[in-house]
Amino acid sequence: MRGFIFNIRTKVIVGKNSINEIPIELEKLGVKKVLLVTDKILRNNTDIIKRIEGVLQEAKKEYVIFDEVKPDSECEIVDKAYSLAKSHGVDGLLSVGGGSSIDTAKAVAILYEKGGKIREHSGVFILQKPTIPHVSVPTTAGTGSEVSHVAVIKDEKEGRKLIYVDYYIMPSVAILDPTLTLSMPRSTTAYTGMDALTHCIESIHSTENNPISDAFGMHGIRLIKENLPRVMENPEDISARQNMQVAALMGGAAFTNAQVGVVHAIAHSLGAIYGIPHGLANSLILPYGMRFNLPECPRYKLVAEAFGISEADPMKAGEKAIWAVVDFIKKLGLPLTLKEVGVKKDDFPKIAELAIGDPSIISNPRFAISYEAIYEILDMAWDGKL
Ligand SMILES: [Fe+2]
Known part of the structure; x- marks a missing residue:
């Protein structure tokens, strides 16, 4: 061990x-x-x-x-x-x-x-x-x-x-x-909340995962699942706001000690090239990054568990975790495809070049340091092929 x-x-x-x-x-x-x-x-x-x-x-x-x-x-x-x-x-x-x-x-x-x-x-x-x-x-x-x-x-x-x-x-x-x-615009509340969720999930799938960061990541997911929709529904809900702050902090502590992965690597590229807000960029890539990783990531069972899904088979649990993330993004009213936010297929080589050089990619559970791997994720994310 x-x-x-x-x-x-x-x-x-x-x-x-x-x-x-x-x-x-x-x-x-x-x-x-x-x-x-x-x-x-x-x-x-x-x-x-x-x-x-x-x-x-x-x-x-x-x-x-x-x-x-x-x-x-x-x-x-x-x-x-x-x-x-x-x-x-x-x-x-x-x-x-x-x-x-x-x-x-x-x-x-x-x-x-x-x-x-x-x-x-x-x-x-x-x-x-x-x-x-x-x-x-x-x-x-x-x-x-x-x-x-x-x-x-x-x-x-x-x-x-x-x-x-x-x-x-x-x-x-x-x-x-x-x-x-309280003064955060509605869109920023949703975007930053999705950044926190991505930290929690990527810290769990990272090759650097450990039991303490898992605990932070899993409880972060539980808090976000319950409290982000509450905040979106009632922005004045101070207790849900506080729970979201705690969840974000737990996600931060989790990824600081377990790192992130290919979702952040691509999100950083989308931010640098298109100026897409970081949380939105993560949200746009998260389900497709998980889909890419799933064959080599039985740990998505932990993500499923945190979403309240009980499924013994790790691959089936991972599949359900991906769809739980998609449903959550839909519930927040955020886009699910890159084409909706104006990303051009012609820019894929530039996006991939930056993502491959991003340190976040090193601890991704499935090897992603190649143009083919990044194109596979971008192709799915461009028009929502899951
Ligand atoms: Fe982030």
Whole structure:
């Protein structure tokens, strides 16, 4: 039996109005001046940043705001945030937003140790010791970035996504306040929820799976199955919102310790080439990636179990798990084919080239590092052949 490492270094605080804990946690981490990393939409169109500023001001905590994060964070943005932080003598990071803001802060944390430009440092296990403290406050429920060891930053010059992997970039603290997810647009709620579901399922099918990540992944699926439809039906349902935040965090912890697979590899390509939101891209590929993997993945029985399906035969259970995912996507009202979102067959070679080079593909349960394998999945996904 092979051994494994399970690493989660993030303190997790969950609850309504838990943003009030931010100054206390910054104090415990010894932070004197914090860089609040966020985006203009959250700052200008919601009261979230004002609420957090109020909490910081009341505690007399010094802060500087960087609000230039875009939906897909870019190298230039990270470099700019780092320059601002250094010029103000910042000694801690506070990310508030979706995966892009949290990933931007993680990348700034890398620069605090490595210096230079972020483009120079992509890869795995980049740091040799802990870096600047980072409190993350997600406003979506999906990426799991608040506990994950990964940051994805777009190289805007080359048109591809750079991946940064290191246990030292896991945030020090994650604060899950469900009131912050109330302002999410309906589509973002669905997309990010599907990202979380994909993390849970891919961590289970990954070749790096282990019993602890299985537990996180399976319970994440159960929470998403129950709570995402509830949130879609009643966006004000705080308890379902909180359960979705917890599920997303569990998916993040699961894939941080078990990795993902071909679904994420292709989703990253679709994001880089077409700008398709990450969660939607995962949702579009998930059933077809599972179909491709099924012959070599008896572990989909665990996914079926988490969906409440009782079936002893692993292949039959896997088949039912695929259709449970399809039904779930339909229930959310999301598209099931690539042609519906404007993906062109002529672009398959470019999509495949990027997917083959994506580190996510390495731990896929069935060998997928070939054009044929990626074309097989894309062909199915293009017009929904399952
Ligand atoms: Fe993801």
